[in-house]
Amino acid sequence: MTQSQLIQQTLSTLAHFGVREVCVAAGARNAPLVASLLASQGLKVWNFFEERSAAFFALGRIMADRQPVAVVTTSGTAAAELLPAVIEAHYQALPLFLLTADRPKSYRGSGAPQAIEQHGLFGVYAQTLGDWDATDDPLGMYETRNDRPRHLNVCLDEPLETNAPGIDFSGARVSQTAAAGSPCSLQCDLVLASGMHPEDAAEAAPLLAKLGVPIIAEATSNLHGFRDLLPLLTPGGERALQSARPAHVLRLGAVPSWRWWRDLESQPRIHVTNITRTGFSGLARTENVTTMPWEALHGAQCSKHGDSCGILKFEPDLDKFAGSEPGWVRKIADVIPAGSRVFLGNSLPIREFNLALQTSKPGVKFFANRGANGIDGLVSTFLGTSAVHHGECWLILGDLSALYDLAAPWIIAQMDHPKLRIVIINNGGGKIFSRVASMRALPDAARSVIENRHSMSFEPWAQMWGMEYLQTDDALDLEDLLPMPIVIEIRPDPLQTEAFWKDWQRPVIRPR
Numbered sequence: 001m002t003q004s005q006l007i008q009q010t011l012s013t014l015a016h017f018g019v020r021e022v023c024v025a026a027g028a029r030n031a032p033l034v035a036s037l038l039a040s041q042g043l044k045v046w047n048f049f050e051e052r053s054a055a056f057f058a059l060g061r062i063m064a065d066r067q068p069v070a071v072v073t074t075s076g077t078a079a080a081e082l083l084p085a086v087i088e089a090h091y092q093a094l095p096l097f098l099l100t101a102d103r104p105k106s107y108r109g110s111g112a113p114q115a116i117e118q119h120g121l122f123g124v125y126a127q128t129l130g131d132w133d134a135t136d137d138p139l140g141m142y143e144t145r146n147d148r149p150r151h152l153n154v155c156l157d158e159p160l161e162t163n164a165p166g167i168d169f170s171g172a173r174v175s176q177t178a179a180a181g182s183p184c185s186l187q188c189d190l191v192l193a194s195g196m197h198p199e200d201a202a203e204a205a206p207l208l209a210k211l212g213v214p215i216i217a218e219a220t221s222n223l224h225g226f227r228d229l230l231p232l233l234t235p236g237g238e239r240a241l242q243s244a245r246p247a248h249v250l251r252l253g254a255v256p257s258w259r260w261w262r263d264l265e266s267q268p269r270i271h272v273t274n275i276t277r278t279g280f281s282g283l284a285r286t287e288n289v290t291t292m293p294w295e296a297l298h299g300a301q302c303s304k305h306g307d308s309c310g311i312l313k314f315e316p317d318l319d320k321f322a323g324s325e326p327g328w329v330r331k332i333a334d335v336i337p338a339g340s341r342v343f344l345g346n347s348l349p350i351r352e353f354n355l356a357l358q359t360s361k362p363g364v365k366f367f368a369n370r371g372a373n374g375i376d377g378l379v380s381t382f383l384g385t386s387a388v389h390h391g392e393c394w395l396i397l398g399d400l401s402a403l404y405d406l407a408a409p410w411i412i413a414q415m416d417h418p419k420l421r422i423v424i425i426n427n428g429g430g431k432i433f434s435r436v437a438s439m440r441a442l443p444d445a446a447r448s449v450i451e452n453r454h455s456m457s458f459e460p461w462a463q464m465w466g467m468e469y470l471q472t473d474d475a476l477d478l479e480d481l482l483p484m485p486i487v488i489e490i491r492p493d494p495l496q497t498e499a500f501w502k503d504w505q506r507p508v509i510r511p512r
Helices: 003-016 031-038 051-065 083-092 198-211 237-243 259-266 325-335 348-356 378-386 399-404 408-415 431-435 444-451 459-464 494-504
Strands: 021-025 044-048 069-073 096-102 127-132 150-155 185-188 190-194 215-217 248-253 271-276 289-293 301-304 341-344 365-367 393-398 420-425 468-472 486-490
Touching (some): 003 127, 021 051, 051 378, 237 348, 325 348, 341 348, 365 378, 378 399
Parallel strands (some): 190 215, 190 248, 393 420, 420 486
16 A cells, blocks of 8 residues: 555545544654645644644644644654653543554664654553554444544654545434443432433432432532522532431442542442442442443433431532632632633642532533543543634633643634633642641652752733733632633632631531
């Protein structure tokens, strides 16, 4: 087969799996692929100068639209830059397609420039579709799972053919995978909900209303906008869970962020049923743990398990600590308009937003990277979820998370999106570690290193990418923002933050 035919077959494979968007980080080795993609019809091409942002942006596109997206790299360490996003996609069960250009197979192990061992590079985190060169016949290599990352490595020898024609992606037949699972009978006395696509939340809401048991729901569950569920949604998060005495927990969606969930490892008497698209139980123990596919919800018969779990409701007094981090998050939540998309950063921001959110305005949709819970790639993923949304888009993240992804705004110029709001809660380091009990006894010098303390401002970052910048201590400044991308830097009062957590984390005393 000629190199041109190999490229045509490669693009046909993308089309077969439903890819209609690609994120390209171009180089010399993948130039033939890039040229052919740009010559194709029915395909949206986003171009990046580096691979990590491209991969996380692709994740955001998949999360928002639930369609496969490909990221295309050149050879060498360029391919290795995809690994963090691939891990995240694996644990979120997202169909991220990895197309890596490579030097000929004969170069492997030689140490020749930009010749690394790319075949199988992503290990257990991606299904290997093939390791193709012009001597292979790749036909018939299509049958794989449809809910995980896939890797196709394509070896291109010189001279590189950069005039291969494109294909019509819109006319390609898309592989369909039949949904697995059958209706089930569910019993529980407490529901934990986290990390559901808005469409999944709408599917689960009627069942939960009929079930009628208390629900502890993270913002990313997208359940707070359903009127029928408001009497069941129990505020207080971690504090409320400490009061619960459940016999059987039903978890819907992603793995929860609460410490209480982790502590279930040592409580095998509590039955846990997981219904999730990822297939992961989120627990290491197997005793009294059942995990079912999302399709099990279709026609499920649900009933309460015994008596009430005795959970108590707790409302944080955020007016008393208005200048604290959770107080500021409540103010931000209050000004986000109806119809917005909201992306929550990991570590403290997502936990504080879960604590602050009571109800969501109509049409507000929440997203987050809660597969591997990392803080890398958050800005890029947010931009991916926002790329084709016409309403306001808000990102709430910490300062270290923003520093991890400084290259992300490169893509904004291709988005034509004026209503991007990047809110950075700048507390001068990774203050989540000050909430970890085992860290508090460390010497201050050690804590300073672990927290990565700093005194940086994000104004130069905003200027670098042509974004507006606002640092404020007045929540009124967050209303009626200009229709342009803006970085909003919030610096909470550290004393109020410490006072809030001290007040909130006092032991739960059950009434007699």
